[in-house]
Amino acid sequence: MTPLPVSIAAAVASFLLLVVVFELIRSRRLRERYALLWLLTGVVLLALSLWRDGLNTIAGWFGVETYPPAILGAVGALFILLVLLHYSTVISRLSDQNTILAQRLALLEQQLREG
């Protein structure tokens, strides 16, 4: 069984994550579309921290008998990977768009100079 202090600490941490993400959206420093994955991370981690029997059961599925909270770390790491992968796609799109903007600007400047 997961030690109670671990469950409490994990629940507090995931709740804090949710609060921080909410505040970032509210103050317009984070757009909703980039917040959804973070919110999902927070909700899943919070659920797994509070639902201690469930964490045990899931740990059992993966043959983790000695220390169920390891699942919390694994799920957290999985979500971090997802967020990073998502960011890689976002950066790729931004850099493509940046190229297009620079090209359009160069063409415009040429038109202004010679037009």
Added chain:
Amino acid sequence: MAEQLSEYKRIAIVPALNEEETVGRVIGEIRDFDPGFDIVVVDDGSVDRTAGVAADRGAHVLRLPFNLGIGGAMQTGYRFAFEHGYDIAVQIDGDGQHDPSQLPKILEPVLSGEADLCVGSRFTGDGAYRSSFARRVGIKIFARVVSAVVRQKVTDTTSGFRAVNRRAIALFAADYPHDYPEVEATVMCVKHKLRLKEVPVAMRERGGGASSITAVRSVYYMTKVLLAIFVGMFRRYAVPVEEEHR
């Protein structure tokens, strides 16, 4: 209506993404309704002749260098309207689903000073509208949520057939929602103390192209918009000034 309209500098904002087959007809129909309407087509990164067709028909064309999504495209149109000093703006989709002969219905409340934003609704009256079951459920949920948030009955939150006055143009030029903007824009208006009115209009089936909302994206769309509305309830809003500096 025509005489009253002629007192105002007015513009139709037509967002279009790959609508070469319909955008020319839409421009023609707006002119048929009122030749005094300036028309700005915002081409949101089309790969067909949308921009060319629109320019040939004498519309102003704003060609975005890449696809910004309907929110970014509409705001481009509103910035144009704001900076060129328009008093009245209407939004009409480039796909032909909005019928410019219905314009008097959405313009009347704005011209009479009854509303700052008037939305043409498919559901409150004439005009049968068919759509899939999932889509109808989504539309119902949005209608309930938005009606509760703005404390006013709203039936068609996703309608992009709208008329606005200078105050709303100023607001939307400064701040417009991203991605799928109509629902959030409606809520935002009311939060900024602008007056909203919904009137029944008849709409047509889409003239060409494909809807920008596919089945796969609609869950993401609903989650994102509901999240935006929820978080928006905890923001503070200023009342927009008609000639604010940005």
